Amino acid sequence: MTETILYPPKCLYRTARPASRPQPHSLNMIGFGFDGTACFRKGTAIAPDAIRLVASDIESYSPYLDLDLEETAPFYDLGNLIVQQSGDAHQDYLATHERFLQLAGDLDFAAAGIKFLTLGGEHSISYSFVARYLQTFPDLVLLHLDAHADLRDEYQGYHYSHASIIRRCLDHFGPGHQLLQFGIRSGTKDEYVWMRENHTLAPSLDAFVAFIEGLPASRPIYLTLDLDYFDPAFLPGTGTPEPGGQDFFSFVRIIQALRHKNMVAADVVELSPPVDASGNSDVFATKVVRELILAFYREAKNER
Numbered sequence: 001m002t003e004t005i006l007y008p009p010k011c012l013y014r015t016a017r018p019a020s021r022p023q024p025h026s027l028n029m030i031g032f033g034f035d036g037t038a039c040f041r042k043g044t045a046i047a048p049d050a051i052r053l054v055a056s057d058i059e060s061y062s063p064y065l066d067l068d069l070e071e072t073a074p075f076y077d078l079g080n081l082i083v084q085q086s087g088d089a090h091q092d093y094l095a096t097h098e099r100f101l102q103l104a105g106d107l108d109f110a111a112a113g114i115k116f117l118t119l120g121g122e123h124s125i126s127y128s129f130v131a132r133y134l135q136t137f138p139d140l141v142l143l144h145l146d147a148h149a150d151l152r153d154e155y156q157g158y159h160y161s162h163a164s165i166i167r168r169c170l171d172h173f174g175p176g177h178q179l180l181q182f183g184i185r186s187g188t189k190d191e192y193v194w195m196r197e198n199h200t201l202a203p204s205l206d207a208f209v210a211f212i213e214g215l216p217a218s219r220p221i222y223l224t225l226d227l228d229y230f231d232p233a234f235l236p237g238t239g240t241p242e243p244g245g246q247d248f249f250s251f252v253r254i255i256q257a258l259r260h261k262n263m264v265a266a267d268v269v270e271l272s273p274p275v276d277a278s279g280n281s282d283v284f285a286t287k288v289v290r291e292l293i294l295a296f297y298r299e300a301k302n303e304r
């Protein structure tokens with residue numbers, strides 16, 4: 001008998017179809033509610049189901065992309081990876097990562113056209129997916145929206161910490177891979193020196209959007225979005241808020257540029273519903289997720 005690796009979602013994402021395996025030539029939503037290394041304010045574990053719940057109550061139409069979830073090609077909601085909770089964050093992360101490999105490890109993401117939209121969880125969960133897509137696509141572009149550089153080699157003793165996620169991804173970088181970051185406004189001096197030397201930090205929104213617009217239409221893109229990219233005035237419900245952040249319209253400009261490109265996967269991490277009792281952060285995050293789902297959509301049928 002095989003181990004159960006997924007919980008069905010408490011409620012299915014609006015307009016999504018249920019599935020228990022990644023579906024080919026499709027977008028696959030999956031929750032990964034791991035929050036073991038979060039250092040300040042925990043709570044991201046319940047974010048995937050919080051987003052699904054809000055999704056049933058917001059408009060399915062995006063005026064920014066002129067697309068409607070009701071009209072776009074089907075996508076699938078796989079539910080949530082079962083997160084081990086032994087109290088040892090490192091072991092718990094690796095055990096859940098193993099479950100992801102059981103679910104998708106034998107699939108050829110490129111040939112089968114398997115696209116993932118992952119709902120965290122804390123940022124460390126991105127590693128499972130980014131490493132896999134880097135391996136799959138030797139010319140992958142990793143776009144990183146975040147308040148934090150996440151380039152530490154380890155944080156508070158954790159190699160796979162949410163504060164070192166981009167460093168862990170860089171471990172898998174080959175010569176054809178490229179990283180561009182935007183929204184970063186917090187890090188160590190060493191992290192800033194590294195970003196300057198390697199030209200990975202876009203100096204402005206215009207520069208970041210122009211970079212996306214300049215990419216060949218076929219170049220595969222992975223977008224990792226830590227919601228603390230947004231200013232805490234707009235989205236206070238994250239574990240490690242930083243003042244001086246971006247607004248929703250900056251994200252609209254980015255998504256409008258991505259709409260015409262080849263996004264192969266994305267993740268949205270660090271929403272912590274208990275931190276914002278008003279629930280506004282959950283709504284904000286859910287609108288962001290709606291725009292992302294629609295940005296995956298391709299006019300030709302079954303090419304999501």
Ligand SMILES: [Mn+2]
Pocket residue numbers: 146147148226228229240270
């Ligand atoms: Mn962050």
